Amino acid sequence: MSESIKVVVDAMGGDNAPEEIVKGAVEALAENENIEIIFTGPEDVVNAELGKYQYPASRVRVVHASQIIETGEPPVKAIQSKKDSSLVVGLNLVHKGEADAFVSSGSTGAVLVGGQAIVKKIRGVHRAPLAPLIPTAKGASLLIDCGASVDARPNHLVQFAVIGSIYMKNVMGISKPRVGLVNIGAEEEKGNALCKETYPLLKACPDINFIGNVEARDIPKGAADVYVTEAFVGNVILKMYEGVGGVLLQQIKAGLTSTLRSTIGAALAKPALKKTLKKFDSSNYGGAPLLGLKGLVVKTHGSAKAGEVKNTILQCIQFKEQDVNGKIQEFLARESAAKDSAG
Amino acid sequence: MSESIKVVVDAMGGDNAPEEIVKGAVEALAENENIEIIFTGPEDVVNAELGKYQYPASRVRVVHASQIIETGEPPVKAIQSKKDSSLVVGLNLVHKGEADAFVSSGSTGAVLVGGQAIVKKIRGVHRAPLAPLIPTAKGASLLIDCGASVDARPNHLVQFAVIGSIYMKNVMGISKPRVGLVNIGAEEEKGNALCKETYPLLKACPDINFIGNVEARDIPKGAADVYVTEAFVGNVILKMYEGVGGVLLQQIKAGLTSTLRSTIGAALAKPALKKTLKKFDSSNYGGAPLLGLKGLVVKTHGSAKAGEVKNTILQCIQFKEQDVNGKIQEFLARESAAKDSAG
Numbered sequence: 001m002s003e004s005i006k007v008v009v010d011a012m013g014g015d016n017a018p019e020e021i022v023k024g025a026v027e028a029l030a031e032n033e034n035i036e037i038i039f040t041g042p043e044d045v046v047n048a049e050l051g052k053y054q055y056p057a058s059r060v061r062v063v064h065a066s067q068i069i070e071t072g073e074p075p076v077k078a079i080q081s082k083k084d085s086s087l088v089v090g091l092n093l094v095h096k097g098e099a100d101a102f103v104s105s106g107s108t109g110a111v112l113v114g115g116q117a118i119v120k121k122i123r124g125v126h127r128a129p130l131a132p133l134i135p136t137a138k139g140a141s142l143l144i145d146c147g148a149s150v151d152a153r154p155n156h157l158v159q160f161a162v163i164g165s166i167y168m169k170n171v172m173g174i175s176k177p178r179v180g181l182v183n184i185g186a187e188e189e190k191g192n193a194l195c196k197e198t199y200p201l202l203k204a205c206p207d208i209n210f211i212g213n214v215e216a217r218d219i220p221k222g223a224a225d226v227y228v229t230e231a232f233v234g235n236v237i238l239k240m241y242e243g244v245g246g247v248l249l250q251q252i253k254a255g256l257t258s259t260l261r262s263t264i265g266a267a268l269a270k271p272a273l274k275k276t277l278k279k280f281d282s283s284n285y286g287g288a289p290l291l292g293l294k295g296l297v298v299k300t301h302g303s304a305k306a307g308e309v310k311n312t313i314l315q316c317i318q319f320k321e322q323d324v325n326g327k328i329q330e331f332l333a334r335e336s337a338a339k340d341s342a343g
Numbered sequence: 344m345s346e347s348i349k350v351v352v353d354a355m356g357g358d359n360a361p362e363e364i365v366k367g368a369v370e371a372l373a374e375n376e377n378i379e380i381i382f383t384g385p386e387d388v389v390n391a392e393l394g395k396y397q398y399p400a401s402r403v404r405v406v407h408a409s410q411i412i413e414t415g416e417p418p419v420k421a422i423q424s425k426k427d428s429s430l431v432v433g434l435n436l437v438h439k440g441e442a443d444a445f446v447s448s449g450s451t452g453a454v455l456v457g458g459q460a461i462v463k464k465i466r467g468v469h470r471a472p473l474a475p476l477i478p479t480a481k482g483a484s485l486l487i488d489c490g491a492s493v494d495a496r497p498n499h500l501v502q503f504a505v506i507g508s509i510y511m512k513n514v515m516g517i518s519k520p521r522v523g524l525v526n527i528g529a530e531e532e533k534g535n536a537l538c539k540e541t542y543p544l545l546k547a548c549p550d551i552n553f554i555g556n557v558e559a560r561d562i563p564k565g566a567a568d569v570y571v572t573e574a575f576v577g578n579v580i581l582k583m584y585e586g587v588g589g590v591l592l593q594q595i596k597a598g599l600t601s602t603l604r605s606t607i608g609a610a611l612a613k614p615a616l617k618k619t620l621k622k623f624d625s626s627n628y629g630g631a632p633l634l635g636l637k638g639l640v641v642k643t644h645g646s647a648k649a650g651e652v653k654n655t656i657l658q659c660i661q662f663k664e665q666d667v668n669g670k671i672q673e674f675l676a677r678e679s680a681a682k683d684s685a686g
Binding site for chain 1: 479480493494525527534535536558559560561562563564574575576578579580581582583584585586587588589590591592593594595597598599601602604605607608609610611612613614615616617618619620622
């Protein structure tokens with residue numbers, strides 16, 4: 001367990017860069033001595049931030065990158081034209097094997113495109129899924145895919161189910177992750193064409209613990225550990241979490257301060273309430289990994305603060321120690337062999 | 344305004360039938376004297392419920408139906424085999440022109456299937472959309488479709504946009520309803536194949552006020568008055584509302600009663616909080632209409648209580664007075680003429 005892990009941190013990505021990003025990375029260094037951090041970004045800016053802290057200099061390196069990819073930029077063009085951005089320079093370090101993982105709070109589109117174009121998919125992976133952990137009443141579940149698989153095919157979803165299970169078992173420590181197919185009814189014959197074709201494939205897949213269809217209303221309850229869906233629906237689920245949660249909390253806040261009586265009540269209830277709601281805060285679980293690549297790429301929220309950056313970096317250790325990519329490759333080899341013998 | 348409206352009420356549908364259903368209908372009778380109610384269900388059961396209330400007997404009729412369709416039954420089979428169910432008997436009354444509208448808290452599938460099979464679609468309607476009103480920070484918006492259009496085509500979505508706009512204008516009184524296409528990004532070129540093909544058609548449609556793509560996170564904020572989507576995604580949105588809202592409120596409740604201090608605070612804050620959360624309760628807005636049929640069919644929540652049943656019946660008045668179906672037919676005639684001249 002003493003093997004070290006090298007994590008590239010995009011010092012310039014996200015709303016709170018570089019301050020919170022550098023702070024979170026320094027905190028991760030303090031928490032685990034096997035971590036080495038490589039920051040990408042303008043050398044002077046990163047060093048100025050680092051100057052605020054005490055940290056083990058032997059485990060920190062800054063690789064200069066003069067450009068920044070902004071959130072609004074078209075991803076493909078940004079990746080192609082900004083070769084000296086903190087994002088592209090960072091992904092190249094993983095590609096060249098100089099680092100194990102890359103963490104960024106920058107543009108989701110650019111991380112998705114850059115991850116696939118620069119770090120590249122493992123041979124046999126159809127599409128590299130973006131798989132955030134979402135909070136549930138029981139803890140956290142993996143929602144796979146929220147990324148690049150819009151208009152996915154059934155065999156893509158089967159790969160997501162297996163890859164997601166490997167992740168939840170090895171990184172989150174869940175022994176037999178329950179896999180649910182996101183659908184609009186519980187019965188096998190329910191749903192759209194994609195679900196109807198995917199269901200029997202998941203049922204027949206020996207590599208997963210498939211529990212059947214899961215309706216969206218049961219997702220926040222923690223009905224499964226791995227929720228399998230194509231990216232359009234995954235994205236809608238992820239953003240409904242954000243939207244409903246945000247508006248509801250806003251309304252509750254307004255209700256709590258609408259009268260003097262309720263304002264006093266709210267002041268008394270606040271500490272306990274805050275503690276509970278923290279459980280439902282997705283930043284506790286770290287960033288969303290882009291899986292199936294020849295290296296680990298993790299996207300943290302654009303609004304990520306030091307805590308989320310730290311948690312994300314710490315998760316990378318599990319990913320490497322448990323050899324998640326090795327296990328994905330073993331599955332792909334089995335899948336390919338099965339196809340050959342069937343064909 | 345003195346024209347009367349005949350509403351068939353399925354006395355036996357839903358978790359709280361027949362008690363809350365009959366109660367809600369009696370309340371609607373008291374609130375508006377132009378309403379006539381026809382209950383379908385076992386005569387003795389319905390009459391026993393009615394016996395609990397004072398009501399204008401001249402505006403109430405009971406049509407006997409000996410069977411009940413349960414929630415778990417396969418819809419098509421149930422509709423075909425249970426000809427004497429409260430649901431089938433009720434829909435037939437609308438089909439034969441003996442009533443204007445049908446309201447049921449029974450099985451959604453059976454209402455969808457029965458509505459299309461018995462009441463039948465208006466000529467020219469591709470698919471009859473189920474369009475619930477969902478609560479937002481600004482009031483309520485129409486989510487169209489949550490019903491039968493799984494794997495819909497772009498021209499289906501255009502019809503939904505127009506039909507939904509007619510409904511929001513005439514029933515909810517919004518003068519130029521903003522139509523948004525549910526998508527995973529704001530830009531025109533974003534999304535899956537369906538969205539990419541639908542966007543330019545909505546943009547070119549003269550019958551609606553199209554405001555572009557809407558991301559799921561902005562749905563609860565009230566970003567549009569009519570959210571257009573195919574039924575799989577619509578269903579996921581509807582159930583995420585329910586799921587996230589439910590789990591969040593449960594967690595908040597647990598947090599509020601976790602310490603003595605917070606329990607006292609919660610007691611003080613409760614009345615104000617309750618008032619606010621009521622705004623976010625979808626039962627305030629009545630049931631979900633199944634639009635585009637030769638008559639109005641409305642599905643109320645399975646858990647509907649008297650208040651929701653009453654609100655739903657009152658909404659039927661607007662639907663008839665404003666001649667929503669006449670306006671849908673005018674649009675279909677224009678659409679068909681445009682197609683002919685183009686062809």
